[in-house]
Amino acid sequence: MPQNLLLLFELLGTVAFALSGAMVALSKKMDIFGVAVLGLVTAVGGGVIRDLVLGITPPATFKNPVYATVAIIVSVAAFVPAIRRFLFAKPGLYDKFLLLMDSIGLGIFTVVGIETAYIAGHSSSWFLLIFVGVITGCGGGILRDILAQNTPAVLVKHFYASASIIGAVVCILLWKLFGQSAAIIGGAFSVLVLRLLAAKYQWSLPKPENDFE
Amino acid sequence: MPQNLLLLFELLGTVAFALSGAMVALSKKMDIFGVAVLGLVTAVGGGVIRDLVLGITPPATFKNPVYATVAIIVSVAAFVPAIRRFLFAKPGLYDKFLLLMDSIGLGIFTVVGIETAYIAGHSSSWFLLIFVGVITGCGGGILRDILAQNTPAVLVKHFYASASIIGAVVCILLWKLFGQSAAIIGGAFSVLVLRLLAAKYQWSLPKPENDFE
């Protein structure tokens, strides 16, 4: 897999995640600092939790702050009314654009998490590999929702973390069978396709029946 | 102390903690994924925080995922309406059963946390030993309540964390006086007895008087 393409996808995912954090902050009427922090946390928070769990300190985002810088710039840009009006001019188009980027981000971040664990020498524990993949993909959004006092979206948004989990399993299987490149492409692609299908056909997971008090 | 008995108690505590997380998720109308995640986090979250504080990475739960697996199975089972109806058929009995298991879990997890710190070579710092005992016992519940947007129960539930703290002190004292077995049995037993007495006689700690605005 061309390294440049992976870098480009990671940047796309960072932009999408930063935008989602900034949007939540704006909806909570936070000031420009809060918007920048929430965008930053959403974009890099998952990777920080992953690195702490793997014992990689300081976490990678502090050694190479390019993603953090992009996340801050994107968040501050989202704060500018003219840019926001542009983004909101066609809500349908904007929503589709954000869904696509967010899905690419979720897929890329999931496989990057697994790749990080492999590089750190943790290739034998399935549970750890899946966990670091999913927390890299979903952790930033969880921190965003905790800070913004929202119910964490992953706990109620149908088929978001589920797509990340399935993609993580696909990624690990492909890694063991065909090696790194197939795993990264196949895993990220699985998440992307599942997310887009789930959004189109409004998949949902079983919820408790009404008999529960 | 027979190792098998400790393992059995740890499993009991895991089941009780997973159930408490699943019940909170069900009361928030989360879907089956949210229920499984909240059950899992409640059961293993305290140990993960403990290991991060002690520098044990990846945390033990990722190296030996038996407890995590049990927690997920229990949570998914609690999602099944028939099982839920059975558990709720006799609310009084269910509550007593959950209280007993939760108290066993709190006691066992508290002493396991202290044991982990001892094994990691931190036997001299009382503050650290008490902290890791209490965070192993209470940390999962704190994460559960943060994710579910509830006020953390340990901050308002009378004599929950207090029982864990007293049990931790008893455990450390016994360890220094009589060694590991006495510490584990005596510490866990103290927590269990204190929790049951507190529940029976409704002990509560002083709260601020009404003069406070």
Add this chain to the structure above:
Amino acid sequence: MPQNLLLLFELLGTVAFALSGAMVALSKKMDIFGVAVLGLVTAVGGGVIRDLVLGITPPATFKNPVYATVAIIVSVAAFVPAIRRFLFAKPGLYDKFLLLMDSIGLGIFTVVGIETAYIAGHSSSWFLLIFVGVITGCGGGILRDILAQNTPAVLVKHFYASASIIGAVVCILLWKLFGQSAAIIGGAFSVLVLRLLAAKYQWSLPKPENDFE
């Protein structure tokens, strides 16, 4: 810089932060245990996050629990009605006293965080240095607000974290130009002055315009 003076300032900051945590807990009608925990978490939480990010385990506060002990004593004292009545007798004076101590604490904790990173050998990454400074200063308050279910004050309180960020930059610049003493004094002083000016003149950062839905 005289080491004793730094120690005194750190104690002052600890007292102020513990008080702010205890006050939040009291306003939420928590019992004496909740008050002590929230005061403790507010005072030492930022340093714990900093140490985990830097890979310093167990975090410093567990090796030298003097600050934790002070935080608990202060929090329990704030619980006593007579002391509270005394503090609230002159709300204006109390507010000014708390603002001054909190600003000293924020300044000291910010530069202590940067100093810790320098000592741990991370002098080259600006992003890391600023982050650990700000998280040492603001992290305890963030944990306090998450546990108390408040919107994190740093995300909405004008010019709080901003003062910490600017002070961190001043500190790092001074460190590179004139060494440690100038950096610690100049950095902490910058935060203090900015906070007091911001409070006096009610500085605020731009917020989203009303056109945002």
